[in-house]
Amino acid sequence: MSQEPLQPRFLSPAVAETIRARHGTPVFVYDLASLRRGIDGMLGFPNAFGLTVRYAMKASPTGALLQLFTNAGLHIDASSGHEVHRAARLGIPHNKISLSSQELPEDFAELHGRGLHINACSLNQLDRFGAQFPGGAVGLRFNPGAGSGGNNRTNVGGPSSSFGIWHEWIGQAREIVARHRLKVVRIHTHIGSGSDPEVWQRVSGMSLDLVRQFPEVTVLNLGGGYKVARMPNEKATDPQVIGEPVAEKFREFARETGRKIHLEIEPGTFLVANACSLLTTVQDVVSTGDDGHEFLKLDSGMTEILRPSLYGAQHPISILPKSPTGRARDYIVVGHCCESGDILTPAPGEPEQLHPRRLAEAAIGDLCVIDGAGAYCAGMSAKNYNSFPEAAEVLVDDSGEPRLIRKRQPLEQIWQNEIPLPE
Numbered sequence: 001m002s003q004e005p006l007q008p009r010f011l012s013p014a015v016a017e018t019i020r021a022r023h024g025t026p027v028f029v030y031d032l033a034s035l036r037r038g039i040d041g042m043l044g045f046p047n048a049f050g051l052t053v054r055y056a057m058k059a060s061p062t063g064a065l066l067q068l069f070t071n072a073g074l075h076i077d078a079s080s081g082h083e084v085h086r087a088a089r090l091g092i093p094h095n096k097i098s099l100s101s102q103e104l105p106e107d108f109a110e111l112h113g114r115g116l117h118i119n120a121c122s123l124n125q126l127d128r129f130g131a132q133f134p135g136g137a138v139g140l141r142f143n144p145g146a147g148s149g150g151n152n153r154t155n156v157g158g159p160s161s162s163f164g165i166w167h168e169w170i171g172q173a174r175e176i177v178a179r180h181r182l183k184v185v186r187i188h189t190h191i192g193s194g195s196d197p198e199v200w201q202r203v204s205g206m207s208l209d210l211v212r213q214f215p216e217v218t219v220l221n222l223g224g225g226y227k228v229a230r231m232p233n234e235k236a237t238d239p240q241v242i243g244e245p246v247a248e249k250f251r252e253f254a255r256e257t258g259r260k261i262h263l264e265i266e267p268g269t270f271l272v273a274n275a276c277s278l279l280t281t282v283q284d285v286v287s288t289g290d291d292g293h294e295f296l297k298l299d300s301g302m303t304e305i306l307r308p309s310l311y312g313a314q315h316p317i318s319i320l321p322k323s324p325t326g327r328a329r330d331y332i333v334v335g336h337c338c339e340s341g342d343i344l345t346p347a348p349g350e351p352e353q354l355h356p357r358r359l360a361e362a363a364i365g366d367l368c369v370i371d372g373a374g375a376y377c378a379g380m381s382a383k384n385y386n387s388f389p390e391a392a393e394v395l396v397d398d399s400g401e402p403r404l405i406r407k408r409q410p411l412e413q414i415w416q417n418e419i420p421l422p423e
């Protein structure tokens with residue numbers, strides 16, 4: 001059953017050694033060429049009447065990435081008021097940022113006054129917006145349901161998801177809109193439709209049905225959820241393949257209604273997931289005997305990458321042995337936290353279960369590369385657990401030169417807000 005050991009996606013042993021020597025491990029390494037490919041893929045998304053691509057910054061919110069994406073012409077999707085401030089401090093204008101949040105921030109009125117686009121994600125949010133901006137322009141995020149007929153592949157849509165206004169409450173939404181004389185200019189749906197063109201076409205049809213109900217809407221935002229293949233057996237989304245049937249739906253809608261709707265998309269994962277590797281060091285190797293396992297302990301773990309512990313997510317792992325033996329072995333790879341859930345090789349979708357991985361034989365001190373670590377890793381981890389400081393981040397350009405884009409967190413920062421009891 002075991003597959004043969006993988007090679008790192010883009011890190012060469014020489015560049016990896018240079019980065020460790022200069023910046024230490026664990027360190028997130030972003031690859032500029034891969035980031036550019038993702039940008040080109042999304043900016044080329046088929047569309048009938050114009051396209052805006054927003055980077056869903058929660059996937060990885062480091063400033064240098066936001067600058068890179070906005071310099072390339074992308075706009076920003078923020079998931080909280082704090083993310084809006086984080087993007088704005090880099091000089092990104094508020095009118096290039098849109099907010100779709102589970103929690104409408106206290107200062108939403110001020111942010112909207114500066115140009116921030118707001119998508120009301122619940123009836124309560126819509127009412128609060130309307131009370132503050134009677135006659136104002138707003139977007140509505142709907143949960144269009146799982147749809148009928150086809151397979152249910154959604155993970156942020158359907159009755160088990162709290163994101164957006166449930167489609168059956170459209171009457172109540174219209175009532176709030178009318179009460180505050182609001183102008184609904186944008187419809188938003190984000191249901192994580194994956195890589196299947198048939199699902200995308202169905203979702204865009206359902207979303208256009210919502211657009212039909214609001215005559216002033218000029219923009220339909222279909223969110224993100226473009227899956228990537230981290231592991232060799234996974235299927236990646238081809239933007240051309242899923243986008244063409246969506247563009248056709250928009251053309252059909254225009255023929256029928258005379259309305260030319262502008263498309264917005266909000267990729268997070270697609271732009272960063274495979275453009276970043278987490279570079280770590282094997283800091284111990286232990287065995288639990290003949291009926292047990294061989295464990296590799298990294299100097300990283302859930303403090304940088306939580307997805308395996310959380311969802312049983314699979315990430316490619318490769319060893320760069322200092323002295324290659326040419327042999328491969330089955331290992332359980334674990335993190336450095338005193339927490340039995342800190343594991344990098346769970347069974348797929350089963351975070352509770354150990355699943356040995358075939359890797360090049362490893363020794364203490366060897367480099368270990370965890371690939372597909374660009375999305376929901378640095379930005380979503382058990383940061384500072386066991387008081388491990390936040391990892392450094394570097395960006396490698398075409399010449400292989402690593403540029404530091406986030407310093408390793410100084411230890412003192414972990415306790416700087418604490419207030420000790422008096423002596």
Ligand SMILES: *Cc1c(COP(=O)(O)O)cnc(C)c1O
Nearest residue numbers: 056100224225226266267268269
């Ligand atoms: C998280 C999120 C995205 C990005 O999702 P990916 O799966 O990373 O592409 C886009 N839009 C909204 C509203 C989100 O919350």
